[in-house]
Amino acid sequence: MQMNIDIPVIFIHGMWLHASSWEPWMRRFKKAGYVPMAPGWPGEPEDINNARRCPALVANKGIEDIAAHFRKIMAPLGSKPILIGHSFGGLLAQKLLGEGLARAAIAIDPAQIKGVLPLPFSQLRAGLPALGNPFNKSRSVALTAKQFRFGFGNAITEDESNELFEKWAIPSPARGLFEVAFANFNPRAASAVNTRNESRGPLLLISGGADNTVPDVTTRATYRQYRKSAAVTDMQRFDDRGHSLVIDHGWEAVARDCLRWLDDAVL
Known part of the structure; x- marks a missing residue:
């Protein structure tokens, strides 16, 4: 593996996980x-x-609010960063890669971008803690351990799922989930991505074959959205892995x- 001094990597978490859940990844990438x-x-x-006490x-906070927040973080960096996002972070x-703001991006079990049509039942069920009440749109919503088990920990033991819930779970704003759910009916959807940008950096989409929150069929549909761009777009599937694949016992694989992909596709 090459040494990649001074290339910034920004990890972007998704709903219901705290940013500190990336700590093992940051040590590995450092x-x-x-x-x-x-x-x-x-x-x-x-x-x-404090995140749990003060939801x-x-x-x-919607998609554009969060994207603007990360644009501001990226602006003073000396070079374009690599972005690695999970779920909503994906x-x-x-979105930011499509705007030409990143050197490359890896989207792991990414939430649906505008134009992706499949909506499996498991995905709908995983989003119900937020989407089940229209008043949640302006609120921050927390999962129960049982809901976390279905949405994140279905492919690991219940004990490990509960441990991860206690360690990393936080309330998250529901607005972005509503924006994704109705994106294909909104011509100005915040979840729109410039998938035709041929000058952008390489993109890797990663799918968990057992994911309930973002099923493999959804990630494959996302991959097809890039078919009209000549820019590098790759996809990898981890069979029998659920939505917890970035934080559970198999995260290091x-x-x-x-x-390895960054070494081949970017450096």
Whole structure:
């Protein structure tokens, strides 16, 4: 593996996980020679306990609010960063890459961008804690351990799922989920991505074959959205892995493959 001094890597978390859930990844990427960082979403406290105690701090933040937050973080960097996003972070990574703001991006189990049509039942069920009440749009919503087990921890043991829930889960703003759910009926949807940009950097989409929150069929449909661009777009599937694949016991295998892809596609 090459040493990649001074290339910034920004990790973007998704709904219901705290930014500190990327800490093992940051250590791994730092060891590989990158300069990693994992900023929280706008308003998100750095301390996970404060994030749980003060859910209103992140309430009513939509996709564009979060994207603008990361554009501001990226602006003073000396070079374009590599973006690695999970779930909603994967959507944001694609959006910012499509704007030409990143050197490359990896979207892991990414939330649906505008134009993706499949909506499997498991995905709908995973989003119901937020989408089930229209008044949640302006609120911050937390998962129960049972809901986390279905949406994140279905492919691991219940004990591990509960451990991850206690360690990393936080309330998240529901607005972005509503924006994604109705994106294909909105000509100005915030989840729109410039998938035809041929001058953008390489993109890797990663799918968990057992994911309930972003099923493999959804990620494959996202991959097809890029068919009219000549820019590098790759896809990899991890069979029998669920939405927790970036934080559970098998996270390092995913991180290792991400590093290998970056060596081949970017450096």
